[in-house]
Amino acid sequence: MRLIGKLTVWYIIITAIVLTIGGMIVFREIMHNVDREAYIKLNSWVRSTAEQLKQGVSVEELSINPSVTVIELDYDEPVIEHYQNDSTGIFPPRKRGDDRRLIIGKSFKINGNHYYITAQNFIAEPDEIEEGIQSSMMIIFIILIVFVGIVSLIVSRIILRPFKNALLAMDEFNLKQQQPILLSDTHTKEFKSLNRFLEKMTYKAINDYKTLKEFSENASHEIQTPLAIIRGKLELLMDSQIDQDQAESINSIQNAVNKLSSIHHSLALITKLENEEYTLETINFSNQVKNAVAYIKELVEMNNIALETDIEDQVMLHFNSYLADVVLNNLLSNAVKHNLADGYIKVDLRNAALIIENVGHPLEVAPEQLFKRFKKSNQSGSSTGLGLSIVKQICDLSNFQISYTNEGNIHRVTIEF
Amino acid sequence: MKILIVEDNEDLSENIRNYLQREGIICESTYTFFDAHDKIVSFEYDCIILDIMLPDGNGLKLLDYIKQEKIKSGVLVISAKNSLDDKINGLNLGADDYITKPFHLPELNARINAIYRRKNLEGDTIISCQEIEVNTTTYVATVNDTSLDLTRKEFDLLLYFLTNKNRVLTKQSIAEHLWGDYTDNLSNFDFVYQHVKNLRRKIEQAKGHDYIETVYGLGYRFNTGVK
Numbered sequence: 001m002r003l004i005g006k007l008t009v010w011y012i013i014i015t016a017i018v019l020t021i022g023g024m025i026v027f028r029e030i031m032h033n034v035d036r037e038a039y040i041k042l043n044s045w046v047r048s049t050a051e052q053l054k055q056g057v058s059v060e061e062l063s064i065n066p067s068v069t070v071i072e073l074d075y076d077e078p079v080i081e082h083y084q085n086d087s088t089g090i091f092p093p094r095k096r097g098d099d100r101r102l103i104i105g106k107s108f109k110i111n112g113n114h115y116y117i118t119a120q121n122f123i124a125e126p127d128e129i130e131e132g133i134q135s136s137m138m139i140i141f142i143i144l145i146v147f148v149g150i151v152s153l154i155v156s157r158i159i160l161r162p163f164k165n166a167l168l169a170m171d172e173f174n175l176k177q178q179q180p181i182l183l184s185d186t187h188t189k190e191f192k193s194l195n196r197f198l199e200k201m202t203y204k205a206i207n208d209y210k211t212l213k214e215f216s217e218n219a220s221h222e223i224q225t226p227l228a229i230i231r232g233k234l235e236l237l238m239d240s241q242i243d244q245d246q247a248e249s250i251n252s253i254q255n256a257v258n259k260l261s262s263i264h265h266s267l268a269l270i271t272k273l274e275n276e277e278y279t280l281e282t283i284n285f286s287n288q289v290k291n292a293v294a295y296i297k298e299l300v301e302m303n304n305i306a307l308e309t310d311i312e313d314q315v316m317l318h319f320n321s322y323l324a325d326v327v328l329n330n331l332l333s334n335a336v337k338h339n340l341a342d343g344y345i346k347v348d349l350r351n352a353a354l355i356i357e358n359v360g361h362p363l364e365v366a367p368e369q370l371f372k373r374f375k376k377s378n379q380s381g382s383s384t385g386l387g388l389s390i391v392k393q394i395c396d397l398s399n400f401q402i403s404y405t406n407e408g409n410i411h412r413v414t415i416e417f
Numbered sequence: 418m419k420i421l422i423v424e425d426n427e428d429l430s431e432n433i434r435n436y437l438q439r440e441g442i443i444c445e446s447t448y449t450f451f452d453a454h455d456k457i458v459s460f461e462y463d464c465i466i467l468d469i470m471l472p473d474g475n476g477l478k479l480l481d482y483i484k485q486e487k488i489k490s491g492v493l494v495i496s497a498k499n500s501l502d503d504k505i506n507g508l509n510l511g512a513d514d515y516i517t518k519p520f521h522l523p524e525l526n527a528r529i530n531a532i533y534r535r536k537n538l539e540g541d542t543i544i545s546c547q548e549i550e551v552n553t554t555t556y557v558a559t560v561n562d563t564s565l566d567l568t569r570k571e572f573d574l575l576l577y578f579l580t581n582k583n584r585v586l587t588k589q590s591i592a593e594h595l596w597g598d599y600t601d602n603l604s605n606f607d608f609v610y611q612h613v614k615n616l617r618r619k620i621e622q623a624k625g626h627d628y629i630e631t632v633y634g635l636g637y638r639f640n641t642g643v644k
Contacts, residue, residue: 224497225426228519232432235522238585238635239439247633251587254635258589261519298570299596302611 004156008148015144023137030129035102038123042104045119050108053115067121073107073114080107080116100125162186166198173202175209176277213275220268224261231257259384266386269326270373273393278320280398285317285324289349292328299336305358306344315351317417323394330387331356331413340409357412367404418533419443420464423453423479424495425471433466436522437529440581450474457488463537464491464529469507477510484511491532495520521590523581530580544579546641548625551576560625570595571616578629578639587636613637 001009045068052062059070083105105118162184169181180203183195234250234257242250272278289311300307317324335345338360346357369375371392374385388404395402401416420437424430425448434444445462447453450471457465457479465483469476480492494507497518507515513532516525534542534553542553551558556572558565567575577586577594588606595612617629630640 220497222497224518225429229426229428229432231519232429232436232522235585235587235590236432236435238587238632239583244633247635251634254587254589257519298568299608302608302615 002156004152004160008152011148012145016141019137019141023133027126027130027133030133031126034124034129038102038121039104042102042119042121046104046106046117049117049119050106050110050115053108053110053113056111059115065119068117068119071116071118073116075109075112075114077107077114079109079114080105082106083118159188162188162191162195166191166195170198170202175205176275178206178210180206216268216271220264223264227257227261227264263384263386266384266390269390270386270393273390273397276397278323278397280318280320282316283319283321283324284314285319285354286311286313286315286349288321288324289315289328289347289354292325292332293347296332296336300345303336303339304342305336305339306342307347308344309347311347311349312351315349317398319398323398327391327394327415330391334387335411338411352417354415354417355412357410359409360411362408363406363411367406370404371402418463418529419461420445420466420529421453421456421460421462421490422446422466423450423471423476424466424468425449426468432522433525437526440526442529448472450476450479453479454482457483457490461488462490464493464532466493466495466525466529467512469494469496477506480507480510480512489536491529491536493525493528493532521587521593523577523584523586523590524594527577527580527594544576546579546582546639547628549575549579549620549628551579560620560623563623565619565623567616567619570612571619574612574616578637582639582641585632585635585638589636591636609636 045065049062049064049068049070052064053059053070057063059072062070064070083103085101085103085105087099087101099122101120102123103118103120105116107114107116109115166183169183173179173181181199183199186192186195230253234254238247238250293307293309293311297307332345332347335356335358338358339345340359340361343359346355348355348357363370365375370388373389375389392402395415401414403414403416405412405414418441420442422430422433422444424433424446427446427448430446430448434446437444445456445460447456450473453467453471456462467476467479471479476494480494483490483492491513492511494512494515495518496507496515513535514528516528531553544551544553548561549558550560551572553576556569558567558572558575573595574591577591588609591609591612592606595609613629617627620629621627626643628639628641628643630638630643632638
């Protein structure tokens with residue numbers, strides 16, 4: 001839900017509560033005033049009638065309101081100070097729709113006569129007033145919602161613009177471009193500090209990224225150079241007079257150097273993949289698969305492995321040609337490396353998927369485990385255990401689905417585009 | 418052949434010099450951008466081995482200069498970064514080849530020789546050793562004028578042996594020379610044995626001497642001293 005939406009909902013909830021309470025207060029006030037006015041009026045009628053009687057006007061000649069009645073009582077009867085009847089009372093029970101009638105009565109002893117004067121009037125009923133208040137509150141509420149809705153839409157566009165711009169800028173921000181984000185000026189204090197914070201943060205992120213990148217590049221340089229020295233010295237040493245034991249030692253050192261170097265290359269590639277330093281473009285994957293297959297042909301034949309290919313032409317992918325080579329190189333060399341004597345490799349490329357199948361010893365670990373770094377089917381093997389995890393990472397980056405299945409001697413890697 | 422080694426690491430530079438001098442190549446070493454620039458201006462070299470990262474400058478700038486001044490030397494770029502960008506930059510700027518650390522010295526030697534052949538000798542280039550002759554333009558190898566039926570890889574292998582005569586070539590270095598990146602994931606280099614075996618057989622079939630000898634567990638040597 002959008003921020004302005006949330007604010008509006010809260011505003012509406014609070015307004016509804018306030019309007020309800022307000023409606024009750026208004027109702028009470030109106031009722032109170034209506035009653036008071038009615039009493040005052042009825043009392044004045046009674047009093048004016050009594051005045052007339054005092055001035056000697058006879059009962060028959062009284063010019064009075066039709067709702068005033070005058071009854072003569074026995075003189076000895078006690079004076080009725082105040083009589084009041086409100087038909088809204090609990091007794092007699094009122095039905096909805098009945099009129100509300102208010103009666104006020106009082107007796108006066110005037111000129112030796114005892115008159116009982118009552119005045120009655122119909123007044124507004126509470127349920128009518130209640131309905132009126134309810135419907136007007138409803139209308140007010142609806143108007144309010146409409147206005148708040150419209151205003152919040154407009155205001156949010158204006159007031160929240162810097163916020164939206166900041167979000168947009170953050171979304172487009174890319175460490176690789178080394179461009180700190182620049183946000184437009186705003187007069188809102190909160191947004192000002194937000195923008196300041198964001199600008200500072202991206203600037204720092206870029207600097208950190210640069211430092212880290214430089215560090216890993218330098219580290220790479222610093223590691224590869226000693227490795228090159230070791231390798232060179234060993235090669236020079238090999239050409240001198242050495243005995244078999246020394247040769248074996250040199251061989252072990254060479255192997256260790258090779259492994260170190262290959263781990264390092266793989267890690268450098270993984271770092272680059274994580275930094276998303278490769279751009280995807282449309283490539284002709286068919287050609288690349290064909291080239292890769294042609295490249296390993298001799299290697300495969302030499303190992304007595306049968307190579308079957310079924311490659312569809314013009315499979316165009318949103319991919320990167322260097323990464324495609326890395327994937328093919330890894331998968332095909334795995335297929336060669338883990339193959340059995342007189343085995344086979346099948347390379348099948350369709351528009352929807354690449355399938356590479358080969359025979360090999362059954363896996364000792366679950367197939368999906370092999371996509372993890374440094375995980376190998378044979379932990380003592382001399383491979384780095386990074387190949388498949390790199391392939392997986394490349395597939396993830398390119399939104400391809402990769403799966404590995406193993407049934408008995410048959411291993412199959414499927415990449416769905 | 419006269420070459421200039423521009424590499425800031427003295428040990429590495431010495432390795433290269435040591436290896437190449439035994440091949441009869443005249444080597445000069447410089448360790449800084451400034452000195453390298455000086456030497457390139459003052460002398461002529463057949464080939465320059467250029468490290469990209471130098472303490473006082475980027476080797477690629479030197480490459481730029483070499484191309485601008487139309488200096489005829491071939492350039493082999495050495496980089497610690499196995500990065501595509503550097504490779505493309507290097508080759509775009511006119512480097513003749515590119516090699517990443519840690520490299521094999523025989524490989525470096527083979528590359529320099531290849532650059533030298535491309536640059537300096539026009540027409541067919543023939544490398545010969547006793548009765549074996551290899552034509553690097555037509556890819557024909559002959560023994561006593563009998564041509565050998567070699568696959569491309571076997572031809573490359575023979576050429577690699579001939580450019581690194583009397584040197585121990587490890588299986589790893591042969592594998593990398595022949596298969597490049599594909600060997601990164603290969604745990605054993607038995608296929609190198611296959612290649613060597615086939616090559617030996619074919620040379621022997623053509624009545625050639627078997628110069629290739631196995632060196633303990635290390636690899637192979639093309640021994641011209643065998644009789």
